[in-house]
Amino acid sequence: MASSKNLSRFWEWGRKIICVGRNYAEHAKELKNAVPTEPVLFLKTPSAYVREGAPILMPYYTNSLHHEVELGVVIGKGGKDIAQSSAMDHVEGYALCLDMTARDVQDQCKKKGLPWTLAKAFDTSCPVSDLISRETIKDPHNIKIWLKVNDVLRQEGSTSSMIFSIPFLISYISRVITLEEGDLILTGTPKGVAAVQEDDEMVAGIDDIISMRFRIKKQL
Numbered sequence: 001m002a003s004s005k006n007l008s009r010f011w012e013w014g015r016k017i018i019c020v021g022r023n024y025a026e027h028a029k030e031l032k033n034a035v036p037t038e039p040v041l042f043l044k045t046p047s048a049y050v051r052e053g054a055p056i057l058m059p060y061y062t063n064s065l066h067h068e069v070e071l072g073v074v075i076g077k078g079g080k081d082i083a084q085s086s087a088m089d090h091v092e093g094y095a096l097c098l099d100m101t102a103r104d105v106q107d108q109c110k111k112k113g114l115p116w117t118l119a120k121a122f123d124t125s126c127p128v129s130d131l132i133s134r135e136t137i138k139d140p141h142n143i144k145i146w147l148k149v150n151d152v153l154r155q156e157g158s159t160s161s162m163i164f165s166i167p168f169l170i171s172y173i174s175r176v177i178t179l180e181e182g183d184l185i186l187t188g189t190p191k192g193v194a195a196v197q198e199d200d201e202m203v204a205g206i207d208d209i210i211s212m213r214f215r216i217k218k219q220l
């Protein structure tokens with residue numbers, strides 16, 4: 001265990017959510033983005049967290065809210081300039097995450113060269129599962145993450161297809177941003193991202209290890 005503190009409710013710690021984009025070549029291609037040679041990073045704030053039982057709120061300014069199912073890595077021991085060789089010592093566990101994205105807004109931001117904050121960091125843009133222990137996921141680079149909308153499979157991908165591994169990402173991020181206990185790293189989404197509508201129900205999972213269910217509601 002990386003930490004002596006109780007991170008079982010890591011989302012209540014108010015720590016950073018660091019997201020990696022385009023970490024699956026097939027997803028980069030489906031959005032006509034170049035496959036990256038270095039990780040693409042962006043941030044969400046802790047108010048992005050939402051837990052099962054509460055709805056995901058579609059921002060009033062989007063007509064195209066996309067789902068992105070992702071493996072989350074929960075940091076248990078902070079650090080700066082972490083070496084790849086010791087990076088896994090900093091991992092407390094994992095979480096199933098969604099990186100909800102206002103795709104039309106993101107497209108506009110890209111065209112104008114503006115940051116993605118409105119597209120990616122709005123309240124409820126980061127639904128998360130319970131903490132999953134490292135013992136439960138022995139090989140985080142060989143699990144299947146999947147997502148269904150109204151019972152129809154939309155996304156299914158293996159973490160073996162990630163371009164940048166978890167140790168590489170921890171090392172890379174920690175050279176730029178000091179990692180702290182309770183931080184969450186979203187490791188990118190496989191292909192199949194698409195829009196959801198009000199009242200749609202999403203069920204996402206990691207193999208048969210964990211699943212979670214969320215409904216979409218419009219922000220009032």
Ligand SMILES: CC(=O)CC(=O)C(=O)O
Nearest residue numbers: 020021022023068188189
């Ligand atoms: C283009 C994106 O929105 C990148 C992203 O979030 C990903 O997971 O890939």
Ligand SMILES: [Mg+2]
Nearest residue numbers: 068099188189
């Ligand atoms: Mg994403």
